[in-house]
Amino acid sequence: LSDRRSPRRLVLAVEDDADIARALGVLLERNDFEVLLASDGRDGLRLFHQCRPQLVILDVGLPEMDGWTLLERVRELSDAPVLMLTARDGETDKVRGLRAGADDYLTKPFGNAELVARVEALLRRAPDGAIRGGVPGTAVAEAGTERLGGSQGSGRGGQLRIGAVRIDPEAHIVEVDGREVDLTPTEYRLLQALARHPGQVLSNEQLLRLAWQDPTATGPDRVKFTVLRLRRKLGWAEAGASPLETVRGFGYRLRT
Numbered sequence: 001l002s003d004r005r006s007p008r009r010l011v012l013a014v015e016d017d018a019d020i021a022r023a024l025g026v027l028l029e030r031n032d033f034e035v036l037l038a039s040d041g042r043d044g045l046r047l048f049h050q051c052r053p054q055l056v057i058l059d060v061g062l063p064e065m066d067g068w069t070l071l072e073r074v075r076e077l078s079d080a081p082v083l084m085l086t087a088r089d090g091e092t093d094k095v096r097g098l099r100a101g102a103d104d105y106l107t108k109p110f111g112n113a114e115l116v117a118r119v120e121a122l123l124r125r126a127p128d129g130a131i132r133g134g135v136p137g138t139a140v141a142e143a144g145t146e147r148l149g150g151s152q153g154s155g156r157g158g159q160l161r162i163g164a165v166r167i168d169p170e171a172h173i174v175e176v177d178g179r180e181v182d183l184t185p186t187e188y189r190l191l192q193a194l195a196r197h198p199g200q201v202l203s204n205e206q207l208l209r210l211a212w213q214d215p216t217a218t219g220p221d222r223v224k225f226t227v228l229r230l231r232r233k234l235g236w237a238e239a240g241a242s243p244l245e246t247v248r249g250f251g252y253r254l255r256t
């Protein structure tokens with residue numbers, strides 16, 4: 001499926017352990033990916049600029065520029081999915097990665113099949129690596145347009161306003177006080193999923209299905225950290241005043 005959407009499946013792997021890097025290269029090429037390998041963060045950033053890969057696999061501990069800095073730089077430039085590779089006991093790394101905008105993580109040592117499955121799932125969810133200016137009508141956006149228009153009954157076709165936040169599902173644009181906000185595809189889909197069900201509590205499982213479009217996805221952490229980033233970007237970070245409410249032990253609700 002992803003072959004048809006993006007014929008060039010270029011993956012950048014930034015990993016300083018030569019054995020792991022070589023294994024990644026062989027594995028991904030065997031699964032029809034083109035692979036770029038970088039052995040330090042600086043080289044990784046240079047290759048990212050030059051080649052604009054569809055996905056980045058990023059080791060946390062890297063010479064020259066560490067994985068965190070590189071993740072930050074990549075996120076300034078692009079919404080391309082990032083899969084972090086963390087150490088076995090790296091619970092804090094996992095959390096930090098998701099908080100900083102990584103889309104998924106794998107703990108070393110990882111299984112080959114698992115790595116390929118994660119990469120494929122990330123590419124399925126972000127076929128063009130970017131939301132704005134491009135992906136016309138995903139299923140979520142189209143359904144959202146209809147629903148938002150109906151429930152609001154005002155404004156230009158299908159737009160939704162929540163306080164200072166305006167969502168334009170047709171143009172895939174989100175603005176705060178008239179200023180466009182950069183959301184990753186996952187953040188955008190999460191906002192859409194919640195906005196389609198105003199006032200309704202959605203569970204972590206429902207949100208994983210709706211926003212990640214990955215029935216095999218697990219882990220409330222992924223939802224939690226995407227919610228945190230979304231709140232920060234939309235100016236909803238202040239506890240108690242956020243329209244995006246946490247319903248403890250269950251999920252989230254968007255008050256409109």
Ligand code: CA
Pocket residue numbers: 015016017059060061062
């Ligand atoms: Ca390393």
